[in-house]
Amino acid sequence: MTSDPREPTPPLADAPPARADAAPRVDVMMWPTAPWREAKADWLRAEELGFGRAWLFDHVAWRDLRPWFDAYATLAAAAAVTSRIGLGTLVTAPGFRHPVTTAKAALAIDDISGGRFSLGVGAGGNSSDVRVTGEGPWPPKEKADRFAEWVTLVDTLLSAEETTHHGPTWSAENAWTGGALPRIPLTIAGTGPRGIRLAARYAQTWVTQDVGDPKAQVEALDAACAATGRHVDRLMLLGTGDSRPLASVAAFRDCVGRYTEMGFGAFVLHWPRADGHFRADMRVLEAVAAEFNAPR
Template identity: 35%
Template sequence: MRHGIVLLPEHGWKVAAERWRLAEQLGYDHAWTYDHLMWRWLADSNWYGGIPTLTAAATATRTLGLGMLVATPNFRHPVVLAKDLASIDDIAEGRLVCGLGAGAPGYDARILGGTPPRPRESADRFEAFVELLDSVLVRGSVDASSPWYTASGVSFHPRAGDGPRLPFAVAATGPRGMALTARFGQYWVTSGPPADFSGRPLREVMPELRRQIRDVEAACERAGRDPATLRRLFVADAAVGGITASVAAYEEAAGALEEAGFTDLVVHWPRPEPPYEGDEQIIFDFADKQLRGETCR
């Protein structure tokens, strides 16, 4: 089991930089930040951009994996996003993972105007988004048009060429998203039932998580892909709560998720107030016991 942590982009860089460095020192395998213009519970608070935050984190750390959780079509264009991702990944020397999601209704869907797409349209848009992002990063030379995006005479450098493209972590709970995961993802991401922030005990959500794992494995098999080549990343603290309530709870959850087939567990850095309220000492104690040794490697 590999372990990650989400650092909300809510602090000025002098404070945030120390958090990113500390995540590396604690032994976390990867650290993530959210990519939103505004965010549901902190819309009236400081909130910094995901791309600049990850760029700065790339210069503040040396070995820590860096992740965006998640870029969406709500305000990102694949060609512009590809340029930003390639630039961050160069600065980070290959440590970047880009999470991708269809984009939920909310601030990001409304803030630039227009009408948010209906569910089927959202799935169509997300498919076009991932396909074009992959094409630009891998092939570089792209001339494409769809009902959602135009890429006219793109000549993109740097590009993956014959080497590996930076990893995608595709958030998906339904069949179309899982099909995209099988085609393009190096990671599959879930937090449990979609749009669920009830914070239930893990044991209550585990049947749904096992079903999702079966579905994404089946999607891989239909695509002719070995399911074992796909990392399975669970993001805690939404549908499932209480994982960082104690070191014992953290350890128990990690064991249960690994037994179910997950390869990565991501929690949020505990905050003094909601959302993700908790005692940050738990992550320090967990790191001392687990992450700095060989137990979870």
């Protein structure tokens, strides 16, 4: 099958939107910073606490955290030892991941997990990822162009058994991935007009953070979804900005109330760390899980 970024594959059929009064789903962002012999217990605990999905940032390196293990290798290990919790990247970016190898890794983890994987993708920033591999940074328009073509090709690779594509940036020659429909769910991060339109066309879930102007972004997504005739779920990554959703259970309730009014039905909390920006008390996370995650 040959893909053309100007003629994207048709969007998948979608489930109806969740009821407005449905309980929010609570997810957790894990950290690939400990050896697996130590980290395994945290993934099992996340499943025991009933979180809907456990995500990982996908970077070569991030801030000053050392070590920083590969996201896909870690998710494969987590898939093998868990049985219920969803898994995903939040997010993979084109800066150091080729569409073919990304799709191959996603399909493998989805198989290991028994269909529990969601591929979260985003354009990425001009972080150390693009410098450490000798790529980028790119001007904003070029970065957006690269990402749009990347998403289109990944969508095809996940949906078709074999793909050939020759585009401005990305190529695939008889790439056998064994993709099939229904395609692995895509979660797309986007705050600008092009990223939001990509989410409206391809994503099962759109994700943003509690910085900037989420309300304006939601309005743009509503307009883009109206144009495509699709429903896209909304996921909010909390705690990136100044909010402290794990300061107390009440603080988390306040966040949920504020963003539920904007149409968000799922929220991501960072697994507590002992220091730094994401420092938090594990007992608060456990209390949030007890209130919001059970029973299901």
